[in-house]
Amino acid sequence: MERLGRHVVSRYSSKIVDVRNQLTDRKYIALLAAVAGIILVLGTWARPRPRQDDAPPMPSPVESMRLQRMTQLRNIQGMTNLFLDAATHASRHLVWLPDSRSTALIWDINGTVLAATSKLNLPEITLVNTAEQLQTEARRGAISPTSPLGSLRVGTDDTFQPVQQVSLDVLSMGDWLVAVAKQENGSHTFAPGVYGGSSPVLCGESNFQEIAYTVNFSELMLGGGLFDLNGFLVGVIVRCNDRLIAIAASDVPAELKKIESLESQLLARYGFRVDVSVTSEDTKNSWQGVRVTEVWVGEAADLAGIRPGDHITELNETEVEMVDDLFPLVLPTTQENIELRGRRRGKKVNFVLSSGNDTTIAAPAKQMVSGIGFDTPRKGVPIDFVIPNSPAARAGLQSNDVVLWIDDRSPVSTRNLLRLLNSSSKTARQVVAERNGRMRMYELQ
Template sequence: MRIRLRSWPALVVVAVSLLLTGCVSAAAQQQIAPQSQVPETRQQIQLSFAPVVRVVAPAVVNIYSRRVVQTRTSPLFSDPFFQRFFGQNSPFGMPRQRIENSLGSGVVVSPDGVIVTNNHVIADADEVTVVFADRREFEARILGVDEHTDLAVLQVKTDGERLPFVQFRDSDTVEVGDLVLAIGNPFGVGQTVTSGIVSALAQTRVGISDLNFFIQTDAAINPGNSGGALVDTDGRLIGINTAIYSNSGGSLGIGFAIPSNMVRSVVAGFTSVGKVERAWFGAWGQQVSSDIANALGLRRPAGVLIESVYADGPADDAGIEVGDVILDVGGRPVDDPQSLNYRIATLPLGDTSMWTSGAAATRKVSLPVRTAPEDPPRAAVELTGSQPLAGATVANMSPALADEMGLERFQPGVVVTAVRPASPAARMGLQPGDQVISVNDQEPASTDALRRQMGRRSAQWRIVIGRGEQRFNLVIGG
């Protein structure tokens, strides 16, 4: 992670947890770590996960998605001579339809037919079919998809029938070493159950979704398991299986699941108000490294160092300032910006969470939990005409739009939200999330101002584009 060196006021942050050391008696050690024993009775030998599987398996479904893709083919343009000039994706030829199918798993989380799966399982699908363990098939309606968490929520008509479902468990109560079962449909061979343990918690360096925070397990997860259930030995849902770490495509014992607390918040949003409403923090920071910890006098690297605070946002209202170190949220430790984002995203709206924050001394602050405002209104418009940004859809940046696009940091101004393929903007390399900093040395204050600027004739265009912390200075002939 890139570290910005700034001049901070002298700070002292006191840790909120104590490390207890000392001698442990032999009796206590024996109680903590009992010796393994060979099964002695018939009942011990016959211990099995079968009772859990019988309860959970009927609520884990297979999901088949189907979409129609328009392509153009022609025997003439398949000739290597023409491909040399027109490439593989020639705009010529006869239009044809191609069917793409996708296979995954899902979990019924409500008796009225609400099902959760991964977004990548049903992405861009025209039809979604849900198949239960008893071979019944249902056409599913997509209630909503959340690309930031890679989750999708479906609904099937039950005609009053109560479907088997899996209850949520608080994923914050899960511990490393807990026994877990992964249930899904790997490789399309049918429903399969694998067992393992929780290998790690709060994995934030996976890079699967915007809100990186996963439960890691060594239970075998393979292609087709995506969207399936990770349950405890009581049959409660602790996560949705999402991805694996593998060079070959098969399981290496490193699988990742989205925690049930995040799943529950996404399901609640789509089933109650039709969208995901996440809590907004209104501040940004960086992970406390060893160098920063030494500079601040911390005992160890922990927490998130606040670098900027949005005026009148929740963090500002709570009295959090630049230079504070966020140590925990609601009693849960925060070690990096990803874990901070996760803790914020799973806070219930309208509630007030007690924070531990460091400034001149450790203190607790009350954070008002609310959604990000759309101020100013986005006023999205597609730029047209004979100019370099034609084909780009732009909008006024706001906290709500930044949250929607998964932008952790943002500045007021105009941002690109979409780029039409083969347009001048696409050929220039514009991407969603890019910010138009200036055009011919003038900063556009709004989408309307940018539209007027690009509508004027210019012999030469000087455009500055912001992408994250990078700046691109483009000079284009008119």
């Protein structure tokens, strides 16, 4: 029993010593923490305060202006380099046309070069200066007197880099664009500006979207392109109604298809239009042929005696029943003259049409006297005015139109014109009139 008591006392005595040691350690740690806190507070309080005169000096007004100008110059230089890089990249898609002294765009990988010409001043074979200042020959492709665009055909060339188009839909108001054009010496010129939206415009007989641009285009820009800063073609710079404008590049494919049509090529080469709605199914009698709807004054068709309302029935002794039968007229040929046969008001007529080799739409014939040129007067009677809702107005006649024929008879005076109109026993009368150098036929009911 006594041994058991000593064991219990010994065991609990050791635990009491451990507790006392732990209490001593905690007090020591607390004491150290208190001393460290006092040192930190004293150090912070004793640290010297910065003096007011130690602050950096404020720059003077002159120095502030100098620093501001340096920042602006760096920004301007950065933008200039950005525009220059974009223009240099875009210039790889441009060529120079020495004959028309204008820029053209490499349009596709098939060798199509897009030219902005409304004067039809491109010869059948023309030279093209490439981006590498190499010269190559190009054949005139599709061209139209009613469109501000035309095309050339060159052989495929690895150095030709076609443009890549982008729609106006991806642009936002205020986006930067760069107008780029080629120069005669092989370099390029450019004019940066801001996109301001688009609006419809009529150029000749074609509708386009005109791009609003903050910079006016100079003559040096004709035929060039309007590019975004990534090098994509946004617009083409053309002449429209005596103005230089940029039309949407997305409108060009449809316009090229239009001017490459047979109707447009007949107008460009010979100066006449036909009714393209006539097909072989519409032709009931072979003698009806293809009806002429318009003839331009002074052109090959006019000089051959073709009139609006005539029906072309034969081409070089080959029967013509539909418009496609006239396709040989626009093919290359060695013939100087082409024989056409037709019908005019049921009567047979023959025409000798100049082949139009190496020719373009010419100006109306002029007379020269002592070195002075003036328009050759034509027969016909001008219309002073047209009463609204009258048969003439409903037929489409306008004031200043010149009446050339009424039912195949040519009036020589106003009185004679009235007599011809009143003497006709037919319900419908065919009137051929000229307006702005174009002859058309009108049906008076």
